[in-house]
Amino acid sequence: MADKLLITSSPHIRAAKTVRGIMLDVVIALVPASVAAVVFFGIKALSVLAASTISAVLAEYLYEKAVRRPVTVGDFSAAVTGLLLGLTLPPAVPLYVPVVGSVFAIVVAKQVFGGLGTNFVNPALAGRAFVLAAWPLHMTSAWLNPLTMDAATGATPLHAFKGGQAAGSLVDLLIGNRLGSLGETSAIAIILGGAYLLMRGVIDYRIPVAYLGTLGFGVFIFGKPGALFQGDPLRGILLGGALLGAFFMATDYVTSPVTPRGRTYMGIGAGLITLLIRYWGDYPEGVTYAILLMNLATPLIDKFVVPKYYGYAHDALARRKAKEGGR
Amino acid sequence: MNKRSLIGEFTKGLIEENATFKMAIGLCPTLAVTTSLVNGFWMGVAVVFVLTFSNVFVSILRKVTPDQIRIPVFVILIATPVVIVELVMKAYLPAMYQILGIFVSLIVVNCIVIARAEAFAYKNSLLRSAFDGLGIGAGFMIDLMLIGAVREFLGTGTITVGSVVLPPKPLFEPMSVMLTPPGGFITLGVLMTVLNIVFQRAAAKKAKTVS
Amino acid sequence: MVKAKRGSGGVAVPDKKELSGRMPIEDAGIPAELTLFLSQHIGAPSKPLVNAGDEVKRGQKIAEAQGAVSACLHAPTSGKVKAIEPRYQPVLGRVVDAIVIVPDGEHALYEGVAPVGDDLQAISQEKVREVVRESGLVGLGGAAFPTAVKLEHPPGKKIDTYLLNGVECEPYLTADQKLMEESAAGVVFGFRALMKGAGVEKGIICIEDNKPDAIKAMEEASKPYPELEVAVLSHRYPRGGEKQLIEAVLGREVPPPPGLPLDVGVIVSNVGTAYALATALKTGLPLVERIVSVTGEGVARPANLRALIGTPVSYLIDRVGGFSSSPGKVILGGPMMGVSIRDTEVSIVKGTSGVLVLPREAVETEPVLPCIRCGKCVEACPIRLLPVWIAAYAENDFMEDAEKMRAMDCIECGACSYVCPSRRPLTQSIRLAKAHIAAKRRAAAKK
Known part of the structure; x- marks a missing residue:
């Protein structure tokens, strides 16, 4: 009988949002930053982004075919990873950099650990860390001057900023008229995308707010060499990849804590590590490693940061019982 | 268990009981010295030599070795060929000795060697043990060379053998x-x-054709 | 007006009340057969007072309460007892004994049914409690917990507030809404009687802001009584859950099971219960009928029916014009917590607030994907549990860990499953864990 009634456990209706829908939202949120990158860095930017995205999707497809798992490129998560990776690269890198980075991100950082949902670090950042270790020269010098698109010499504004010098006007920083990786130049475009994700309820405001707040406050305290409490928090946040990291990388579901309080801790921790690397490390930027390290701390945060269950707040006996229960 | 031919004792070490990829033992030198094909080759040679002779010694003395102190006995028996390899290398391949350095001495405690002594040579005849040592050692050498070649090619862009x-x-x-440890x-x-x-797919195919 | 807080967790669910929200309450009529389960809800089954072949009349008691958590049963109409036999009880999900009545169509009232009075001053607290007991009154919101047990609370507990639950946060259902709109005075009378029976001085009527007409009617009806207030809550599921309501309206948290609202000085009853008590006091008629929303995209003419307890679901669906398309699911209750049934020949119980029919295309099951740890279930959980872990533990048979994560505190509201973008059956997995833990505890208690 074809028209038998279906029996399932309640609830019988589901929210409209699916994994695919969420990933599509992230892609949409990345459109402003990608467009800004193409506007400032031209065809070079477009080719880098295309190479990283296409090779990420292809890598996922081929890997899943090779190990005979169901193909999941339809959930757009590989496309998101590839696009994010592309946005963290300097504009003038040779095209094999995004390709190798994407393949590493998808195969080694994601699929080997079981695919979407079981990877332990953010695949895009793992890919970036890999190409950074593989071709450090490309990754720290392949800059282009915005708009004119000729090869730029000299340090990025972040280098100058670390030395305590002024680093361009705020307007230039906001629009993106400066040296930098594809996705980190235009602050407005990233904030636009982040706002879209917040509005759609895709990401939790806690991680970006805690991260950028910690970072800004730390820059204010330590930002000026030789003097405390005279740093420039705004430039500290706008320079480098902090914005992109805060809105798109640190908020990656799989590698961030599930509890609201845990997410706050994740943001604060990433902010502190970024500060450590920026001011006490050799390296001008620490967003990648800060977030990767907090990814590794996520299971720990999840284990120890649990919400106060309903009904345990007022009753001392119940509180004790809950404690005896194990946590 | 001892159904294998002598040739079988040798070949099993190449794939079936491959030290690195199947049993995942002896990984410290595997990761440490395989920055090039040549390094992998010489490290492999050292292990083949040590493993073969330690297997032979252990097998010869297996009937007179008391169970309770067999591990110390193994270590002494293994240390002998290791010292030989070390001195020979120092004399004739000083440059390679510089690179492999401590890892040659550390073959004494390499778990492949101890594992073969304990699991195979201690229970098997001299000839079998010798072939087993040769086979496992050869497999290990191939593994090291393979990893070394891949890392050298990707890390330097070329593979250099002599000139x-x-x-x-x-x-x-x-x-x-x-070329760095993470790369390894x-x-x-x-x-x-x-x-x-x-290997799995090949085995599955074989099983299919047999049945 | 009481200002309500946001409360913990919860999800935004579609309203869908427009389907049946404008339809006035109409009588469902008398079906060819009524099935009255001796177990209408959890607790001890009631004991039949009639035998097969007996003639019964409308309002006549046919089964007596037994044990602490139990309520008596009455014949909804006049007719003949056909049999007392085991039948499938859809809400409990097992076969229980039921009294089957074949109506004679005369709808003759039982001689013992007599009004108590409509002046609350003249009715003693003891009398109210007796009427509640003798009318077989249970919570009509869904769980059908015997009301008498709530009113006759242990003397040591100080109860300061009585909440009347007209939230009806489940999508689709409009039974409580229509009752408040059409019979506000009766509901308020019943509520005051409940307060008298429980000896509570202060009463708050709680309604969600998506029912403006009901709010207006209830404010109007409660105006003369200074002890009553109306609290308007924002629309968010599961606001109407007892614990969530207490948290939102009073800012108190009920201790975890076996904690009860009594422990924080509160009693909660459904508007339907209040109205049933009003009917019992004014006319003497016990709980023999209730308002049932027969709704959903799968029925031809969604409606609110006044149906006799024990009416078969198929009869109710026929009354609203039958299925509009190929039915996919028939659900007793709302879409979030209701029970799907495989056979429309089963009968409604006292706690059935709605019959929801979803068309086939609306119930296509989507593939279950791996958890992406988005944490939406954690945000949604009104008990602030971590459904993601409890479900994962349950799926992998780590029941002790699930217990440590307070699986037993789960109220099974379904919010976590609802929001899950990977479509994981979280609520179902947690139920599994609860069943395991409960069985383990029973075994331990036996030892």
Whole structure:
């Protein structure tokens, strides 16, 4: 009988949002930053982004075919990873950099650990860390001057900023008229995308707010060499990849804590590590490693940061019982 | 258990009981010295020599070795060929000895060698033990050379054997990360995955045709 | 007006009340057969007072309460007892004994049914409690917990507030809404009687802001009584859950099971219960009928029916014009917590607030994907549990860990499953864990 009634456990209706829908939202949120990158860095930017995205999707497809798992490129998560990776690269890198980075991100950082949902670090950042270790020269010098698109010499504004010098006007920083990786130049475009994700309820405001707040406050305290409490928090946040990291990388579901309080801790921790690397490390930027390290701390945060269950707040006996229960 | 021919004792070490990719033992030198094909080769040679002779010694003395103190006995029996290898290398291959350094001495405690002594040579005849040592050692050598070749090629863009450099000029920008420990882990993991998939599929195919 | 807080967790669910929200309450009529389960809800089954072949009349008691958590049963109409036999009880999900009545169509009232009075001053607290007991009154919101047990609370507990639950946060259902709109005075009378029976001085009527007409009617009806207030809550599921309501309106948290609202000085009853008590006091008629929303995209003419307890679901669906398309699911209750049934020949119980029919295309099951740890279930959980872990533990048979994560505190509201973008059956997995833990505890208690 074809028209038998279906029996399932309640609830019988589901929210409209699916994994695919969420990933599509992230892609949409990345459109402003990608467009800004193409506007400032031209065809070079477009080719880098295309190479990283296409090779990420292809890598996922081929890997899943090779190990005979169901193909999941339809959930757009590989496309998101590839696009994010592309946005963290300097504009003038040779095209094999995004390709190798994407393949590493998808195969080694994601699929080997079981695919979407079981990877332990953010695949895009793992890919970036890999190409950074593989071709450090490309990754720290392949800059282009915005708009004119000729090869730029000299340090990025972040280098100058670390030395305590002024680093361009705020307007230039906001629009993106400066040296930098594809996705980190235009602050407005990233904030636009982040706002879209917040509005759609895709990401939790806690991680970006805690991260950028910690970072800004730390820059204010330590930002000026030789003097405390005279740093420039705004430039500290706008320079480098902090914005992109805060809105798109640190908020990656799989590698961030599930509890609201845990997410706050994740943001604060990433902010502190970024500060450590920026001011006490050799390296001008620490967003990648800060977030990767907090990814590794996520299971720990999840284990120890649990919400106060309903009904345990007022009753001392119940509180004790809950404690005896194990946590 | 002892149904294998002597040739079988040798060949099992190449794939079936491959030290690195199947049993995942003796990984410290695997990761530490495999920055090039040549390094892998000489380390492999050292292990083949040590393993064969330690197996032979253990097998000869297996009936007179008391169970309770067998591990110390093994260590002494293994240390002998290790010292020989070390001195020979120092004399004739000083440059290679500089690179492999401590890892040659450390073959004494290499778990492949101890594992073969304990699991095989202690229970088997001299000839079998010798072939087993040769086979496992050869498999290990191939593994080291394979990992070394991959890392050297990706990390420097070329593979250098003596005065031969292939390809003569790097085809791409070398990835320096492959020469670092993380590169070693990544190469090992990827190769292990790929080879195991290949072996499994081959075994499955074989099982199918047999049945 | 009481200002309500946001409360913990919860999800935004579609309203869907427009389907049946404008339809006035109409009588469902008398079906060819009524099935009255002796177990209408959890607790001890009631004991039949009639035998097969007996003639019964409308309002006549046919089964007596037994044990602490139990309520008596009455014949909804006049007719003949056909049999007392085991039948499938859809809400409990097992076969229980039921009294089957074949109506004679005369709908003759039982001689013992007599009004108590409509002046609350003249009715003693003891009398109210007796009427509640004798009318077989249970919570009509869904769980059908015997009301008498709530009113006759242990003397040590100080109860300061009585909440009347007209939230009806489940999508689709409009039974409580229509009752408040059409019979506000009766509901308020019943509520005051409940307060008298429980000896509570202060009463708050709680309604969600998506029912403006009901709010207006209830404010109007409660105006003369200074002890009553109306609290308007924002629309968010599961606001109407007892614990969530207490948290939102009073800012108190009920201790975890076996904690009860009594422990924080509160009693909660459904508007339907209040109205049933009003009917019992004014006319003497016990709980023999209730308002049932027969709704959903799968029925031809969604409606609110006044149906006799024990009416078969198929009869109710026929009354609203039958299925509009190929039915996919028939659900007793709302879409979030209701029970799907495989056979429309089963009968409604006292706690059935709605019959929801979803068309086939609306119930296509989507593939279950791996958890992406988005944490939406954590945000949604009104008990602030971590459904993601409890479900994962349950799926992998780590029941002790699930217990440590307070699986037993789960109220099974379904919010976590609802929001899950990977479509994981979280609520179902947690139920599994609860069943396991409960069985383990029973075994331990036996030892």
